[in-house]
Structure formats: C-alpha cells, structure tokens
Amino acid sequence: MYAAFGNKEELFRKALERYTEGPSAYLTQALEEPTALGVATAILAGTVRTTTRPAHPHGCLGVQGAPAASDSGREVRDLLVAWRNNSYSCVRERFQRAVADGDLPPETDPGLLSRYVTTLAFGIAVQAASGVARDELQELADAALRNWPLS
Numbered sequence: 001m002y003a004a005f006g007n008k009e010e011l012f013r014k015a016l017e018r019y020t021e022g023p024s025a026y027l028t029q030a031l032e033e034p035t036a037l038g039v040a041t042a043i044l045a046g047t048v049r050t051t052t053r054p055a056h057p058h059g060c061l062g063v064q065g066a067p068a069a070s071d072s073g074r075e076v077r078d079l080l081v082a083w084r085n086n087s088y089s090c091v092r093e094r095f096q097r098a099v100a101d102g103d104l105p106p107e108t109d110p111g112l113l114s115r116y117v118t119t120l121a122f123g124i125a126v127q128a129a130s131g132v133a134r135d136e137l138q139e140l141a142d143a144a145l146r147n148w149p150l151s
Contacts, residue, residue: 009075016083023050027087036098037148040117043091044141047121051128052137088118105151113149120144 026046033039095110104113124137 009079012076013079016079020083023053023056026050027090031090031094036095036104036113037145039091039094039098040145040148041141043117043121044124044145045138047124048128048134048137048141051125052134084118084122087121088114091117102151105149108149116144 026049027043030039030042030046033042091114092110095104095108095113098104099106099108099110104110120141124141127137127140128134
C-alpha cells in the first residue's frame with residue numbers, strides 16, 4: 001500500500017477522487033441545469049439516489065468519513081471539510097449566476113441558499129446511513145423545495 005500510495009491519507013485522497021467522479025458526479029451534472037430550482041432539485045434527487053443505492057453502503061463517504069477520523073486522522077478530516085466546502089462553493093457560484101441572470105430574485109442570498117441545499121443534501125446522506133428509506137428521503141427533499149424563491 002505504501003509503495004503504491006505513499007500513505008493512508010493519499011490512499012483516502014484517491015478514493016475520494018474516485019467517489020467524486022463516480023457516485024458523487026451528480027453534483028457536477030446538477031450545476032448544468034438551466035434553472036436554480038433545477039440545480040437544487042437535481043442535487044437533492046442525486047443525493048437521495050446515490051445514498052440509498054441497493055446493494056451499496058448507504059450514506060456518503062464525504063459525510064460519514066469525517067466523524068470517523070480521529071485526531072491522528074486530521075489530514076483526512078481536513079480533506080473532507082475541503083471537499084464539502086468545495087461543493088458549497090460550486091453551488092453558491094451557480095446561484096450567484098442565477099441571481100445575476102434573473103432566475104432568482106435579486107434579494108436572494110446565494111450563500112445562504114447554497115448552504116441550505118448542501119446542508120439538506122448532507123443531512124439526507126446521514127439519514128440514509130441511518131436506514132431511512134429512499135421514498136421518505138425524496139419526500140423530504142420535495143418538501144424542502146416547496147418554498148423555493150421564485151423570480
């Protein structure tokens with residue numbers, strides 16, 4: 001393992017990269033939706049779908065991995081924090097564009113709205129890991145989007 005990856009942290013970094021390109025790729029695809037509501041809907045639907053896949057572990061590597069990292073795993077914990085913050089930043093930038101384009105009302109706070117969506121997504125992952133069913137998680141996502149700001 002050390003010959004191939006150098007250390008455990010580098011191995012985890014590679015695993016997280018593969019996770020980002022694989023199961024978590026829905027985020028990149030969601031950011032291409034034509035409307036901010038479409039982005040949020042695709043993020044939450046992707047989270048529900050990915051975190052509740054049959055015959056796969058439920059939950060999210062980027063969310064579940066953080067609490068498991070002890071003080072000796074600080075590099076891994078910091079990597080996961082950066083991974084989650086990057087997701088937030090990407091969504092915030094997309095929502096900033098939506099405000100500039102008139103897709104969201106001018107008074108919309110893109111940072112707060114993206115924190116709302118990413119917190120819901122990460123919470124869905126925690127609930128999925130706890131065994132909450134896919135249908136219930138999708139109902140939660142749908143309910144959360146009913147109060148979406150319209151332009």
